[in-house]
Amino acid sequence: MAKEIKVPQISEGVETAVISEILVSKGDKIEEDQSVISVETDKATAEVPATSGGTIKEIKVSEGDEVNVGDVIIILEDDDDDEDSEEKEEKETTDKEKDTSKKKKEESERDEDDSDSEEKEDESKSKEKDDEQEEDDENEDEKDGDEKKKNKNTKFKKDKDTDEASSNEVYASPGVRRLARELGVNLKEINGSGESGRITDKDVKEYKEGGSKKSSSGQAKLPDFSKWGAVETKPLNSIKKTTAKNVLASWQSIPHVFQFGEADISGVETYIEDHNEKVEKAGGKLTLTAILTKIVATALHKFPTFNASIDMDKEEMILKKYVNINIAVATEDGLLVPVIKNADQKSIKDLSVEISEIAEKAREQKLSKEDMEGGNFSISNLGGIGGTNFTPIVYHPQVAILGISRATTKPVYIDGKFEPRSILPLSLSYDHRIIDGADGAGFMNWLVKALEDPYEALLG
Numbered sequence: 001m002a003k004e005i006k007v008p009q010i011s012e013g014v015e016t017a018v019i020s021e022i023l024v025s026k027g028d029k030i031e032e033d034q035s036v037i038s039v040e041t042d043k044a045t046a047e048v049p050a051t052s053g054g055t056i057k058e059i060k061v062s063e064g065d066e067v068n069v070g071d072v073i074i075i076l077e078d079d080d081d082d083e084d085s086e087e088k089e090e091k092e093t094t095d096k097e098k099d100t101s102k103k104k105k106e107e108s109e110r111d112e113d114d115s116d117s118e119e120k121e122d123e124s125k126s127k128e129k130d131d132e133q134e135e136d137d138e139n140e141d142e143k144d145g146d147e148k149k150k151n152k153n154t155k156f157k158k159d160k161d162t163d164e165a166s167s168n169e170v171y172a173s174p175g176v177r178r179l180a181r182e183l184g185v186n187l188k189e190i191n192g193s194g195e196s197g198r199i200t201d202k203d204v205k206e207y208k209e210g211g212s213k214k215s216s217s218g219q220a221k222l223p224d225f226s227k228w229g230a231v232e233t234k235p236l237n238s239i240k241k242t243t244a245k246n247v248l249a250s251w252q253s254i255p256h257v258f259q260f261g262e263a264d265i266s267g268v269e270t271y272i273e274d275h276n277e278k279v280e281k282a283g284g285k286l287t288l289t290a291i292l293t294k295i296v297a298t299a300l301h302k303f304p305t306f307n308a309s310i311d312m313d314k315e316e317m318i319l320k321k322y323v324n325i326n327i328a329v330a331t332e333d334g335l336l337v338p339v340i341k342n343a344d345q346k347s348i349k350d351l352s353v354e355i356s357e358i359a360e361k362a363r364e365q366k367l368s369k370e371d372m373e374g375g376n377f378s379i380s381n382l383g384g385i386g387g388t389n390f391t392p393i394v395y396h397p398q399v400a401i402l403g404i405s406r407a408t409t410k411p412v413y414i415d416g417k418f419e420p421r422s423i424l425p426l427s428l429s430y431d432h433r434i435i436d437g438a439d440g441a442g443f444m445n446w447l448v449k450a451l452e453d454p455y456e457a458l459l460g
Contacts (some may be wrong), residue, residue, distance in 0.1 A: 005074040019065045025175035138226035172199040239334035250396040259428040261444040263451040266422045284353030295450045309397040310434045327374035329362040336362040339375040403427035
């Protein structure tokens with residue numbers, strides 16, 4: 001009886017996912033709780049286990065497909081059905097062999113009766129002829145037997161060598177082992193890219209094509225670090241796995257340019273001290289991040305290419321008329337980047353409250369799918385941790401990100417004398433395919449001016 005494996009609820013609030021990898025093949029025998037596919041959502045990457053065991057009859061999805069919770073992804077046949085089918089075939093073969101043997105016996109008896117009725121002279125000639133034919137047949141059978149024995153020994157040796165290479169010392173499904181035998185690949189020589197080092201059919205094919213020096217992630221093969229001392233391995237959690245894939249894809253596809261600037265935020269710090277109590281009563285906290293979110297939202301209207309995406313297939317840019325800004329939040333499990341929607345339409349107080357709320361949701365792992373979607377530009381503030389500058393990676397399909405480091409007190413020459421001022425380092429990363437260096441410098445200069453003298457910046 002056929003069984004269905006369906007897409008489960010991956011996480012709270014997530015109803016759709018993209019098939020990132022298929023871990024099994026048609027005809028594989030799988031066990032309950034064995035991982036069968038890997039899916040990716042906006043919040044995490046996870047493997048989907050089989051809800052029951054059996055033989056895979058049909059795989060109804062392909063890598064890259066978008067699926068919904070409850071969709072059927074795999075159809076199974078019970079192993080009992082397979083065994084019944086095999087027993088039936090074996091019984092039919094046995095019956096057929098019995099019928100053939102019976103017919104041969106009857107024909108032999110009929111030949112003996114005919115032989116008895118012949119004359120002795122003919123019998124003698126027939127006997128001599130039969131003896132000669134029997135001798136020829138025996139020679140031919142002996143030759144055929146030697147050839148079959150040779151082929152059998154060769155096949156046994158080949159199967160034995162391949163089976164030894166595909167022994168239980170490696171972590172691979174029956175389908176992958178079968179593929180390895182067909183391609184003549186030694187599974188012991190492959191580093192599996194699946195969970196817990198599982199070898200996938202993709203690993204086998206890449207190895208056969210000469211890709212053994214790199215894993216499916218594109219990473220160069222690692223040495224055995226335990227040769228030089230004690231080591232410990234820890235699996236990446238879903239957030240870190242998703243982050244790793246996203247930043248790698250962004251770095252490989254986006255030609256980054258980095259622009260640096262410094263802003264005197266002495267006046268901003270005074271503003272925060274004077275108005276923080278009012279914001280706290282509203283349920284938030286007035287921070288430099290909230291103020292910069294408002295400034296960046298205004299800048300995106302003045303510099304529309306920073307609020308865009310680029311489509312190289314169509315050779316066009318997509319200019320967005322709305323302003324949604326991602327705020328990077330560090331959590332115990334890794335980096336999350338929730339979105340503040342319509343930031344240009346909200347006051348600094350409203351932004352302060354919303355940023356405080358969404359950061360708390362991120363740390364408690366309560367972000368919804370909607371909280372993570374639709375961002376146009378990102379802000380990452382490491383000032384609370386330290387450092388003088390850093391170069392953040394643009395979050396594809398966005399084209400720019402602003403990095404904020406820790407402010408320090410520096411002497412600034414003003415009106416003929418040095419004064420201690422609070423100087424903030426800023427780092428702007430942008431996509432050079434759509435943003436030129438002049439535009440990058442202009443955007444940075446405007447941000448600096450807005451922080452130092454917001455009235456002058458807003459006047460243009």
